[in-house]
Amino acid sequence: MLLLSKKDIKEVFTMRDAIEANKEAFKIYTEGKSTVPLRTTIPATKQEGTMLFMPGYIENLDCAAVKIVSVFPRNEEKGKPVTPATVLLLDGTTGEVCSILDGTYVTQLRTGAASGAALDILAIKNAKKGALIGTGGQASAQLEAMIESRNLEEVYIYDIDIEKTKKFVSQMNQELSNYNTKFNVAKTSDEAIENADVIITVTTAKKPVFDGNKVKKGATISAVGSYLPTMQELDPAVLTRASKIFFESTDAVLAESGDILTPLADGIISNDDFNGELGQVINNEIAGRENDEEIIVFKTVGIAVQDVVTAKKIYDNALKRNIGINW
Ligand SMILES: NC(=O)c1ccc[n+]([C@@H]2O[C@H](COP(=O)([O-])OP(=O)(O)OC[C@H]3O[C@@H](n4cnc5c(N)ncnc54)[C@H](O)[C@@H]3O)[C@@H](O)[C@H]2O)c1
Numbered sequence: 001m002l003l004l005s006k007k008d009i010k011e012v013f014t015m016r017d018a019i020e021a022n023k024e025a026f027k028i029y030t031e032g033k034s035t036v037p038l039r040t041t042i043p044a045t046k047q048e049g050t051m052l053f054m055p056g057y058i059e060n061l062d063c064a065a066v067k068i069v070s071v072f073p074r075n076e077e078k079g080k081p082v083t084p085a086t087v088l089l090l091d092g093t094t095g096e097v098c099s100i101l102d103g104t105y106v107t108q109l110r111t112g113a114a115s116g117a118a119l120d121i122l123a124i125k126n127a128k129k130g131a132l133i134g135t136g137g138q139a140s141a142q143l144e145a146m147i148e149s150r151n152l153e154e155v156y157i158y159d160i161d162i163e164k165t166k167k168f169v170s171q172m173n174q175e176l177s178n179y180n181t182k183f184n185v186a187k188t189s190d191e192a193i194e195n196a197d198v199i200i201t202v203t204t205a206k207k208p209v210f211d212g213n214k215v216k217k218g219a220t221i222s223a224v225g226s227y228l229p230t231m232q233e234l235d236p237a238v239l240t241r242a243s244k245i246f247f248e249s250t251d252a253v254l255a256e257s258g259d260i261l262t263p264l265a266d267g268i269i270s271n272d273d274f275n276g277e278l279g280q281v282i283n284n285e286i287a288g289r290e291n292d293e294e295i296i297v298f299k300t301v302g303i304a305v306q307d308v309v310t311a312k313k314i315y316d317n318a319l320k321r322n323i324g325i326n327w
Helices: 006-012 015-030 073-078 103-122 139-149 162-175 189-193 236-241 250-256 258-265 278-282 304-321
Strands: 002-004 040-044 049-058 063-071 085-091 097-102 129-133 154-158 182-185 198-201 220-223 244-247 296-299
Touching: 002 304, 006 097, 006 103, 006 304, 015 103, 015 139, 015 278, 015 304, 049 073, 049 304, 063 103, 063 304, 085 103, 085 304, 097 103, 097 304, 103 139, 103 220, 103 244, 103 278, 103 296, 103 304, 129 139, 129 189, 139 154, 139 162, 139 198, 154 162, 154 189, 162 182, 236 258, 244 250, 244 278, 250 258
Parallel strands: 002 097, 129 154, 129 198, 154 182, 198 220, 220 296, 244 296
Antiparallel strands: 040 049, 049 063, 063 085, 085 097
């Protein structure tokens, strides 16, 4: 069995690799070529925590994986991560666990890569300005995916916590200095999105995080944060202005995300406004962007197939390069 840390994964797997892996994952999912049972949730009431077990199997790739993610808010007092995660990868030909991967980093990579895949496919070709809203745990991978998908001149970054934003921006200007993009602090979310060609929202917000009327024509938005009916980042105004709305999984988004469920319940949008899944665009079953004026929205809540494909590709690369600890 191969043990793969974040450092090992970084050595063998780039954001571009992750974007391509996630395009493949969305295609496999949309074609119905994956088995994804509902996740199992075990409450750890005594500790006010929750343990989540998220399995998935892809016959054609001969692999399965289960991601174990715990949410233990009291860990903060103990100086431990609040949402520790681990991925167990199984060899689909023997059923044996063949690798254990740093699940926190796999999650960041695959979640960033979902936005990267969407922007790669849907954004205008000569995008110049980006906006990132949210500077938490997922944000750095989202930012890297954004600038991997388009050669942007600048990205304006906003979070309600201004000090955190300043720190994040200065860190990213160093860590991602190999890309020719300048990162700037935005004082408001509207300043961030003004004139932006690509926008990513990755917050824990329960109310819209920017004014949808201010989104410029031709913009592409990837909304990542809302995974519960009570969470919402997207201003319904941008959904009514959008000429296309895509999901990574229609079933998952319509079961989980307040971004879509709230305006649906309010009658602001209807099911007829949804164009389908990104996997269908990848398969050329439905049209993606048709001109530079369209506002396009992609909503993702995250599906296990992304973890399975990403972990499998990382493992294959690590084996080839002899990276990781054999156990
Ligand atoms: N779609 C997916 O596949 C996927 C995967 C992982 C996480 N998520 C979700 O993405 C969200 C962000 O994850 P994270 O790990 O970065 O969380 P985090 O808690 O580390 O960071 C969230 C950030 O959002 C900021 N924020 C909250 N409300 C805001 C607002 N109104 N405007 C601007 N900023 C605001 C906070 O200040 C914080 O910096 C969470 O809801 C998480 O569950 C989605």
